[in-house]
Every structure is written in structure tokens, then in C-alpha cells.
Amino acid sequence: MDKQKQQQFFQQIIEQHKGILFKVASTYCPNDEDRQDLIQEIMIQIWQSIHKYNDEYKMSTWLYRISLNVAISFYRKRSVRTRNQAELTKHMDGIIADQDSEKELHLSLLEQFISELKELDKALIILYLEDKSHDEISAIMGISLSNVGTKIGRIKDKLRTRFSQLKA
Amino acid sequence: MNELELKNLWQSAHDKLEVSIEMNKKNAEDISRMKVRSLLGSMKPMKILVLLLGAVWVGVGTSLLSQIYLHAFSEANKFFLFSASIQIFLTAIALWVYVYQLITINMVDVSEPVVETQKRLIRLKMSTLWVTRILFLQLPVWTTFWWNESMLADWNLVQWILPVTVTVAFTCASIWLFFNIKYENRNRKWFQLIFNGKEWTPLMKSMELLEQVETREE
Numbered sequence: 001m002d003k004q005k006q007q008q009f010f011q012q013i014i015e016q017h018k019g020i021l022f023k024v025a026s027t028y029c030p031n032d033e034d035r036q037d038l039i040q041e042i043m044i045q046i047w048q049s050i051h052k053y054n055d056e057y058k059m060s061t062w063l064y065r066i067s068l069n070v071a072i073s074f075y076r077k078r079s080v081r082t083r084n085q086a087e088l089t090k091h092m093d094g095i096i097a098d099q100d101s102e103k104e105l106h107l108s109l110l111e112q113f114i115s116e117l118k119e120l121d122k123a124l125i126i127l128y129l130e131d132k133s134h135d136e137i138s139a140i141m142g143i144s145l146s147n148v149g150t151k152i153g154r155i156k157d158k159l160r161t162r163f164s165q166l167k168a
Numbered sequence: 169m170n171e172l173e174l175k176n177l178w179q180s181a182h183d184k185l186e187v188s189i190e191m192n193k194k195n196a197e198d199i200s201r202m203k204v205r206s207l208l209g210s211m212k213p214m215k216i217l218v219l220l221l222g223a224v225w226v227g228v229g230t231s232l233l234s235q236i237y238l239h240a241f242s243e244a245n246k247f248f249l250f251s252a253s254i255q256i257f258l259t260a261i262a263l264w265v266y267v268y269q270l271i272t273i274n275m276v277d278v279s280e281p282v283v284e285t286q287k288r289l290i291r292l293k294m295s296t297l298w299v300t301r302i303l304f305l306q307l308p309v310w311t312t313f314w315w316n317e318s319m320l321a322d323w324n325l326v327q328w329i330l331p332v333t334v335t336v337a338f339t340c341a342s343i344w345l346f347f348n349i350k351y352e353n354r355n356r357k358w359f360q361l362i363f364n365g366k367e368w369t370p371l372m373k374s375m376e377l378l379e380q381v382e383t384r385e386e
Contacts, residue, residue, distance in 0.1 A: 040199070043199050065280065119380060
């Protein structure tokens, strides 16, 4: 793939799958500025890995691996690069401002409970909530199918307990 | 809250999120044109610099010491000779670990499964601990290289108190650090003080993951 085609492919991937980047980033970084740094780091890693992509895996599997690996390991608060960052703006105001409704309240609670999970558990719950099959979760995480079921079961129990504690 | 409710809740949040995202297309274009370096890659220049400086040190040191061993052993100050030899030997071992780290950094592929990539990063971290442990072992020889045979003959007990105390203290500290710089002590203040800095941050982060990765493999 020549450089220009690679650039087009990259821009196309980002445009089509930006939701993955934002969901992973917003789960791992509650702070807006940190989240922008993380998204940029994920994009850099995607760009640097693009020549290695093969269609043996689904594009989403490949992107989740990169996004989660970067979010878990590479990210740190202080960016070491020269800030040549484009603005990635996210408006959460409308989502969490109105906490009157029960749904909005549950949503912010869910976000809070997920933020309390360990790094790898966060990854698993994102994939579970995104309705990924156990096969795909296994391929993304690199753990056995039976382990996927067990771990997700435990995390769901944790979340359920947290919600029920609030109701009690 | 049941599974369906959880998933619906998550989905509704991110549906709104996606609609409201102003993805600047220029951002993707910029990244594909800039010569950018990833965070892990940013560790490489420092490691290469250390490796080069270390190689020069070991190279020059080995060459000088070899000359002394071959041609002037009987006249040489044995304290200096043996202290310097130990120092050069330990530095050389540490350099090999740096070479291993550079190879590992190049081998880290973020598009591999999450647990596998994290394990590789943890191995990188473990080797960093080894560099530090080896380098701390050098502490005592920095206190003995200036000793000489005439000191043994001429100095009285009082004169020896300070240098011997310093050497014993450094020896104890280096042995203690050699055995205590390990994953289990990562939350101790002294440990975080030693591993505080740009070079260590990603490795400290991956250290925290060790337990999680291990439980994923049960």
C-alpha cells in the first residue's frame, strides 16, 4: 500500500470507527484533557500499526486491541510530545447535565461503577456492553472462552451488587 | 438492573456521544503526515543514549584494565584494579539488559491481544528492575577504588573508621537494595522515589497490571 492510500485508509478507519476510540477513551479517562491525549495516542498507534493490519481479524477486533492496549499501558497524564494536537471536542453536557431522570442517574452511576473497576475488567465490560461475542472478546483480550464467561459474570455481579446497594 | 437494561443504558449514552462528537478530520490527516513518536517509542532515545555512553565507558575501561592486567599487574594498585574491574563487569551486564529492553520495545505490538501485550510490557518492567539492582551493586566499589597498600601499612585505627564505615554502609545498602528492589515493594515510598521519572512511568504503570494479568490466566 503506498503512502497516499495508507493515509486514505487511515482516515477512513478513524472516521468509520471513531466511536470505539471515544468509548475506550471516555471509559479510561474521565478528565477531558487527558482523554484528548489518549485519543491522540491511540490514533498514533493505529497509524503506526496500519501496515501490519491483515483481514484475518475483523477491523473492530484490531481497533479494540490497539485502543485497549494503549488505554491500559501507554497512557500517562503528561504528554511527552510537542503538542500538535487538533481539538477533539466532546460535549458531554447534554448527557449528564440533566440528572433528574432516572435513566440519566443510572447512566452516571454506571459510569462511576465502571471507573472503579480494574484496568482489564474495564476492558472486558466495555466489550460486553458493546455486545461483542465471547469469541471476539476472547480474540481481543487473548484469554480463553471459558475465562471470558467467568470474568464477565463476576464483573456483572459486581455491578449488580453496586446498583442493588443503592436501592436498598 | 438486568443485562438488557445495562446494555441499553450504555448504548444510549454512547449514541448521544457519537452524535455530539466533533471529529476534526484534520486531526487524522495531521497524524498521518506528522513524524510522530508513540509514548513507548519515546523511551527509546534515552535508552539508546545510555547504551552508547555505557558502551564507551565499558569499552574504554576494559581496554585500560586489560593493559594493566597484562603489562603492569605487579605494580598496580590492587584496590583500584579490582574495584574498577567489578564496576566495569557490572556495567557490562546492565548494558546487556538495556539491549534486551530495546529489542523488547521494538517487539511490542499493540495490535496483539491485550493480555499478551501487557505481559510483554511487564517483562520489560522486570528487566528494568534488574538494571537498577545490578547498578546498585556497584556502590561499594566506588568507595574502595582509591584505597592503596600504603594506607594499609600507615593508617591507624582512627583514620580507618570513616572509610570503613562508608564502605560497610554502602555494601549493606547495595545488598539491601539488590534484594528489595522487586515488584512486591512497588508501593513503598523509597521504591517510588527511585523509580520516579519519565523513563519509569510506563513501566510503573504496567507493574500495577501484573496481578490482573496473572488472574486472567488462572
